[in-house]
Amino acid sequence: MVCVHQCVTFVLEGDGSGPGSVGCVAGDAQSYILFCDFFDRIIESYHGHRISSQTPESDFNYDNLKGGDDLDSSYAVRCEISVVRAVEDFSFPTHCSRGERRQERYTLQRLEQELSGGLLLLEELSQEQQKELNVNPPSSTQLRIGVARDWPDARAVWGSTDGSLVVWVNVDDHLKLVSKRDDANIAEALKCICINLLKLEVFYRELRHPFIWKQQLGWVSSSPADVGTGLRISVHLKLQHLPRHRRLQDVLKRLRICMDRAESPALYCVRNAATFGLSEVVLTQLVVDGVKLLIAMEKRLESNQDIDELIPTQK
Template structure:
């Protein structure tokens, strides 16, 4: 079996106590990791390690460094982590996504952007901007928390080849972080170093070595290499035409996947998990769609939290409000983006009612 081929962590000769002695303090920790982890589960995972040397403490470290309530609280060190530590990861996925992993249920994919209904007709007074992103990891390479310098540099070499071919039909340019800062210096833009949280958990080790950004000439697509995952495609727009952003990501993701496969570096896929990436929060489709909106009345309303829960949306507040999908698994890419489009349209309708001091009970969706 796959699990049987993995190394026992005793071969690593780790100097540590018993599981009871090593069990982490989870007081005040509100991550999904902390919700599912107890001494019994910790003991079961304690003496396991993947072939690349990922142990259970490596996986839960992010949640110990950042115990916030919205965090998933763990990161896989490689694709094998999801198999070897499946008892833990399956429960985290269920807690975060409200989705039960079942071996015989295959994660479906739909990157046909024509299947998305609407998303190009938001009221610009309320809907300000949008972004669609998708992440992928490459087969047989460790994920960012555990990757070596050599692996990271190999991945950059592969990306350079793939993106050079992509640029032949969709012109763009690849920048190292130093080149990017030099290019943007005249515009007064300097790329900040990664946040300390990413440094603490090892994602940003050796920064900026082998990190890069490809930007299309028309500005509709950016592709990050070796950041929080091996590859991240992002389409950001200064309007709320999420349909266009979704199309830009889908079209070029399909092309990039074919190019990586041609180079014998396919993206990691497991039938019951979908696209396998470092964070369980992005497993399945790897996709996040967000729309930034102005909702001053609704934002202060006591029923907002319940509304967001029903619509399966997450809200990040600044001077405006960024709404995005909560789940990334159990639905297709089109279905997840449709959920955001439909949810935002409904919230804008409710905001307009509130401006007139009108009731909006007739607009409320059923509890999901």
């Protein structure tokens, strides 16, 4: 772990392995400017997209998504879409003070008047509530990078009345919106995220604490792995044959998606490989189209058929 103390702080994150890990985090938004030679190279390498003067695309019109509500339920068992945002005038959770965290929590408490749901403080959760919300003690990585300081003070979770949305406050990022579905309906999950994210954006702008946007990077937060859109789309698939196929890694690379083993032997998590360089809808479309193709390949292999003709050309 390396720390550089100047106007801001960035630290090495874990060992740089695992989904979404880039080996470093930023102390605040100014880090991306002061240490641009460092962060720009990491962002370009991780996301496979060159930083230019062009403003990154953004598209929250969920109606532009084609499909996503028609995945074969025999294979696609559930999905999750999440998005992270950082709030202007606050250090990132890796470097913020106790007072900043408490102010951020107080700000979100005022949001209860705008959205239908309730805010729960992690320090007040019962064991049963913690289990239901999948709240775990800070990991070794969270302890190393500083986001677990004063845990669980000023950490909170907001849940919608209908259970379609959860907003985590002051955990790894200022805000993380998560929409989970047991029917793998990505279209509805994206709709939920887009509608509520835009409501939050308006709310914070009115408070003069807008979400942090950088002209060449898009939305930024503590991890360079999330710049651009901060959007993560994942689908859990039941697969028996495809994970053992010799061309799988080549297929995933061409589809610009990743696949990891989930909690059970035949269950795999398929997700977008990057968050930067494409709009929110296009990133989601990549996952939708990729999942459909993986399912088609699995069906072919079940029938002892070849999948070579289904392998896409390099995108």
